[in-house]
Amino acid sequence: xxxxxxxxxxxxxxxxxxxxxxxxxxxxxxxxxxxxxxxxxxxxxxxxxxxxxxxxxxxxxxxxxxxxxxxxxxxxxxxxxxxxxxxxxxxxxxxxxxxxxxxxxxxxxxxxxxxxxxxxxxxxxxxxxxxxxxxxxxxxxxxxxxxxxxxxxxxxxxxxxxxxxxxxxxxxxxxxxxxxxxxxxxxx
Numbered sequence: 001x002x003x004x005x006x007x008x009x010x011x012x013x014x015x016x017x018x019x020x021x022x023x024x025x026x027x028x029x030x031x032x033x034x035x036x037x038x039x040x041x042x043x044x045x046x047x048x049x050x051x052x053x054x055x056x057x058x059x060x061x062x063x064x065x066x067x068x069x070x071x072x073x074x075x076x077x078x079x080x081x082x083x084x085x086x087x088x089x090x091x092x093x094x095x096x097x098x099x100x101x102x103x104x105x106x107x108x109x110x111x112x113x114x115x116x117x118x119x120x121x122x123x124x125x126x127x128x129x130x131x132x133x134x135x136x137x138x139x140x141x142x143x144x145x146x147x148x149x150x151x152x153x154x155x156x157x158x159x160x161x162x163x164x165x166x167x168x169x170x171x172x173x174x175x176x177x178x179x180x181x182x183x184x185x186x187x188x
Contacts, residue, residue, distance in 0.1 A: 025052045025101045026149060031185025033063075041066035042076070046183075048084075050103040055089045057103050058082070059111075067117050072128070078115025082137070084108070096145040102187065104143045104151070111137045116166075129169070135161035137179050149187040156180050 029048040036044035042065030061080035068074030093105035141155025
């Protein structure tokens, strides 16, 4: 009889009265822009932080690229900031293995960036000048996580950029453009 009482007491101790918590969302991501690797002489990437209650993420971007080669050497250095809103993040995304409340699925984003281009004439051994670009971009895209925390993010949108010659020889110019992106990253 005492063994039966011990068995019931041990069984009652294992019973939980609350439901298990759902998987916590992954709140950080790193990514690389695949088009930035086209020549093997540059890279563009970012670090993203996810805020699930607001269904928003904020990303800090950076780039280092060779912008000219041959008779000239060009170096482009840039940084940026982008905010993304995943309006259906509360639901499980199509083609993704991650549960709901993760930064996957449809999003819209708005970002700003600043970059500088340094150009050197290798034949004359002199610096030709430095240009500063300041711009903004509005984009929409769809992020999938097809395997573990691997992410694939195609996007498209519009940008407006201001080019400024820092030597003062040329007047600044505004340029509209179409922005395409294809990033591969990892959520953690």
